[in-house]
Amino acid sequence: MRRWLGLAGLVALALVSAVVLGPAHVALGDLTSSEIVRSLRVPRALLALLVGGSLGVAGASLQALVRNPLADPFLLGLSGGAGLGAVLAIALHVAGPWALPLAAFVGALGAMALVYRLGLVGGAQLDPRVLLLAGVAVGAFTGAITTAIVSLAEAADLRNAFLWLWGGLSGASWDTVLVMVVYIPVPLVVLYAAARPLDLLALGEEPATHLGADVEPLKRRVYLAASMLTAAAVAVSGVIGFVGLIVPHITRLVWGHHHRTLLPAAFLGGGALLLFADTVARVSVAPRELPVGIVTALVGVPLFAVLLRRWMGGGPRG
Amino acid sequence: MRRLLVALLLAVACRPTADRPAAPPPPIAHRIVSLAPSSTELLFAIGAGEQVVGRTTWCRYPAAALLVPAVGDGLNPNVEAIAARQPDLVVLYRSQMNETAAQQLARLGIPTVTLAQDRLEDIAQAARELGRLTGHQQAGDSIGAAIDTLLQSPSPPPTAPIARVTFVVWDNPPMVIGGGSYLDQLATLAGASNVFHDIAGASATVSIETIVARNPDVILVLSDRTAPPAYSARREWRAIRAVREGRFIMLPGGLFGRASPSAPAAVAALRHALETRK
Numbered sequence: 001m002r003r004w005l006g007l008a009g010l011v012a013l014a015l016v017s018a019v020v021l022g023p024a025h026v027a028l029g030d031l032t033s034s035e036i037v038r039s040l041r042v043p044r045a046l047l048a049l050l051v052g053g054s055l056g057v058a059g060a061s062l063q064a065l066v067r068n069p070l071a072d073p074f075l076l077g078l079s080g081g082a083g084l085g086a087v088l089a090i091a092l093h094v095a096g097p098w099a100l101p102l103a104a105f106v107g108a109l110g111a112m113a114l115v116y117r118l119g120l121v122g123g124a125q126l127d128p129r130v131l132l133l134a135g136v137a138v139g140a141f142t143g144a145i146t147t148a149i150v151s152l153a154e155a156a157d158l159r160n161a162f163l164w165l166w167g168g169l170s171g172a173s174w175d176t177v178l179v180m181v182v183y184i185p186v187p188l189v190v191l192y193a194a195a196r197p198l199d200l201l202a203l204g205e206e207p208a209t210h211l212g213a214d215v216e217p218l219k220r221r222v223y224l225a226a227s228m229l230t231a232a233a234v235a236v237s238g239v240i241g242f243v244g245l246i247v248p249h250i251t252r253l254v255w256g257h258h259h260r261t262l263l264p265a266a267f268l269g270g271g272a273l274l275l276f277a278d279t280v281a282r283v284s285v286a287p288r289e290l291p292v293g294i295v296t297a298l299v300g301v302p303l304f305a306v307l308l309r310r311w312m313g314g315g316p317r318g
Numbered sequence: 319m320r321r322l323l324v325a326l327l328l329a330v331a332c333r334p335t336a337d338r339p340a341a342p343p344p345p346i347a348h349r350i351v352s353l354a355p356s357s358t359e360l361l362f363a364i365g366a367g368e369q370v371v372g373r374t375t376w377c378r379y380p381a382a383a384l385l386v387p388a389v390g391d392g393l394n395p396n397v398e399a400i401a402a403r404q405p406d407l408v409v410l411y412r413s414q415m416n417e418t419a420a421q422q423l424a425r426l427g428i429p430t431v432t433l434a435q436d437r438l439e440d441i442a443q444a445a446r447e448l449g450r451l452t453g454h455q456q457a458g459d460s461i462g463a464a465i466d467t468l469l470q471s472p473s474p475p476p477t478a479p480i481a482r483v484t485f486v487v488w489d490n491p492p493m494v495i496g497g498g499s500y501l502d503q504l505a506t507l508a509g510a511s512n513v514f515h516d517i518a519g520a521s522a523t524v525s526i527e528t529i530v531a532r533n534p535d536v537i538l539v540l541s542d543r544t545a546p547p548a549y550s551a552r553r554e555w556r557a558i559r560a561v562r563e564g565r566f567i568m569l570p571g572g573l574f575g576r577a578s579p580s581a582p583a584a585v586a587a588l589r590h591a592l593e594t595r596k
Contacts, residue, residue: 023524024531039557040527097551100490151391160488170491170526173554287514287532288522289491 003254007268011049014275018045021279023286044172048278049271050180051169051233052243054188056270057263058226058233059244060251061191064198064259065222066128073230073244076135076223079165080142081111082234087146087161091153100164101171101235107142108231114138116223126219167238168292169278176236183232187225188267194222195259202257242296243270246304253311273300346453347407347429351400353392354411355576356435358383360445361409363461363579366452372403379572397422407451411435436520437500441577442466461579468507468582481510481592483567484534484560489549491523500577505538507581508588530557536565536595538588540574567591 019031019041026034058073065071085107089099118134119126150158197218200208209215233240251265277295284290351372352358358377361370367382374392377383389399393415400408400423408423410416412434423430431451434440442465449458483505485495495501496517505512513532514524537560539547546566555561569591573584 023528035557036527036530040525040530040554043554095548097548099548163488163493164490167490171552171554173552175553282525282527287517287524287528289525289528291491291523 004265007265007272011268011272011275014272014279015045015049018048018275018279021283023282023289039174040172043174043177044169044278045275046177047172047180047236048169048274050177050184051237051240052247052270052272052274053267054180054184054229054233054270055240055244055274056247056251056266056268057188057191058229059270060248060259060262060266061194061198061222061226062244063248064202065219065226066132067202067204068128068132069249070245071132072241073226073233074239074241075139076131076227076230077111077115077138077142078108078227078230078234079239080139080146081107081109081114082231082239083107083146083161083165084142085110086164087149087158090157090161091149100161101176104165105231105235108227108234111138111142112224112227112231116220116227119223125216126223128219131223165234165238166291166293168240168281169237169274170289171236180232180236184229187228190221190225191229192260192263194218194225195263198222198259199257239293240274240296241293242300243274246300247273250300250304250307253307273303347405347451349403349405350407350409350452351389351403351405352377352409353389353395353400353416354409354433354435355379355392356441356578357409357411357433357444357448358386359576359578359580360441360448360461361452364445364449364452364454364457366448366454369452371405372400379575379578392416395419397426401426401428407431409433409448435577436498438465438469438503438577438581441500441579441581442469445579465579465581468585469503471507482513482533482535483510483538483592484513484529484532484536485538485540486529486547487521487540489547489552489555492526492529493521493523494529496520496522500581501538501540501574504574504581504584504588507585508592510536510588510592526554526557530559533558534560536560536567536592538567538569540571541568542570542572544568565595567595 019037022036022041024036026036031037055073062071062073062076063069082104085103086100089103094103115131115134115138119131121130197213200211200213201215201218205215247270248266251262251269255261255265273296277299278292280299281290281292281295348369349371350361350369352361352370353374355377358370358373359379361367362380362383370386372389373383373386375388375390376392387403389403390396392411393413397419405428408428408430410420410430410432412432416432420430420432431447433444433447435444442462445458445461449455485501487493487495494514495512496519497512497515498518499520502512502515513534546564549555550561573580573587
């Protein structure tokens with residue numbers, strides 16, 4: 001219980017600092033009336049919470065699915081697909097304020113479908129090892145096509161597509177928050193409903209089957225739901241590394257291996273980490289801004305090291 | 319066997335070494351590969367366009383430059399493609415990424431000159447240097463002098479309050495032009511002030527929030543189109559007053575796309591656009 005209170009406190013602190021702190025000076029008394037706070041800081045903070053949370057949950061689920069601690073939501077080819085989508089949208093002159101996010105989302109879903117299909121090679125069973133390989137291969141392939149288009153085409157805009165892909169949360173607005181609020185509950189509920197079978201899957205596929213888990217549909221559901229979360233995250237905020245990799249490990253150290261507690265903790269932990277990281281990115285070198293993916297690593301790794309020492313040193317707790 | 323080896327060694331040792339004499343570079347270059355948009359434009363401006371036999375994919379001004387074969391990128395250039403043009407001078411953009419290429423070209427015996435081309439004073443300097451190297455010294459000096467005059471010209475007293483401007487060059491992440499860029503110089507010379515002049519670099523990523531706080535009067539956009547940029551319809555950008563009020567000035571790439579000998583014309587065009595805006 002104390003751990004949950006601590007985590008909730010952390011999220012609250014992260015939210016408050018994201019709203020109060022910023023490169024522009026806003027007096028505390030003007031917080032509620034300030035245009036900057038209302039239309040920029042608050043939606044950006046909420047988006048950071050939702051994206052960070054989605055990446056945390058997607059990472060925790062995928063690590064359980066492929067039974068590999070190195071699994072990361074972007075390892076399965078989605079960032080490559082998203083980048084290809086964005087570059088194609090620019091190359092084909094698809095105009096409009098939402099062209100890039102939509103194209104990236106479609107690209108990520110395309111990569112997801114391709115990886116999924118490759119994961120089924122050799123039978124009707126989704127082999128986690130093949131899934132990982134297919135993800136890396138599809139990521140490399142789409143990345144190569146993207147780079148080829150960018151280096152052969154003559155539009156400077158195309159090079160900026162990479163900037164967009166690693167863009168972070170500057171595209172946050174109430175529109176993007178609304179999209180995420182409507183979109184992410186479905187995959188989140190699917191993954192949470194799979195929490196107990198995921199615990200069994202950690203024992204291996206055969207034991208899980210013997211213990212009553214319906215392994216094949218489970219694997220497909222988890223893969224598709226986690227990828228849907230990641231695709232939405234990349235569409236609204238680009239590729240933000242590290243949250244989906246490190247947050248599940250941190251929460252596993254603190255909460256143990258039961259996904260019914262692990263998944264909610266990964267959501268809140270991922271949200272808090274991305275909130276803190278984005279605040280640092282916006283404030284630390286103002287008026288300039290750091291790429292948030294760099295900050296997530298700078299904040300996340302020391303935190304991980306401290307927890308690793310504390311929990312591993314004192315023996316694992318459940 | 320041993321005798322054969324000795325013979326081979328002798329043959330190698332006695333190979334005439336003078337097949338590529340290390341002659342000093344010719345005083346006037348006749349086959350020039352120019353590896354930056356600014357230097358290509360400069361070469362044509364000083365009347366050396368006929369001597370240019372290679373350019374980068376990005377060199378599109380003046381229109382006559384498009385008739386010159388492209389050899390690819392100007393950063394980390396393709397040395398083989400350059401050598402194939404058989405140049406007697408290669409003009410490189412000053413950047414760490416081009417040091418290897420300069421060494422490789424030197425090893426091939428191709429003379430190179432490396433020129434900074436980021437700010438207007440660089441262009442004045444480059445005009446004089448290229449004038450000397452191509453036999454168009456007078457034209458080069460005169461362009462250099464014109465830019466010097468422009469830079470030293472006391473700005474006329476502003477008739478209207480000084481326009482506070484921002485160059486937004488990319489929207490996600492938002493990137494603006496800082497004090498290190500020639501665009502900042504053009505704005506100052508046109509009687510405006512860049513609200514991100516305090517950023518030392520040529521460009522930087524900033525938060526939309528920072529643009530809102532600095533509240534520019536006008537947003538300057540490098541684009542050949544006339545419609546406002548797509549991001550102006552996005553809600554987070556509409557927090558900026560100038561975006562809400564549609565205060566965009568579109569700057570055509572021909573005049574504003576690089577530090578160029580047409581800087582005086584660019585300054586005049588920007589001043590005119592600022593004075594006649596609604």
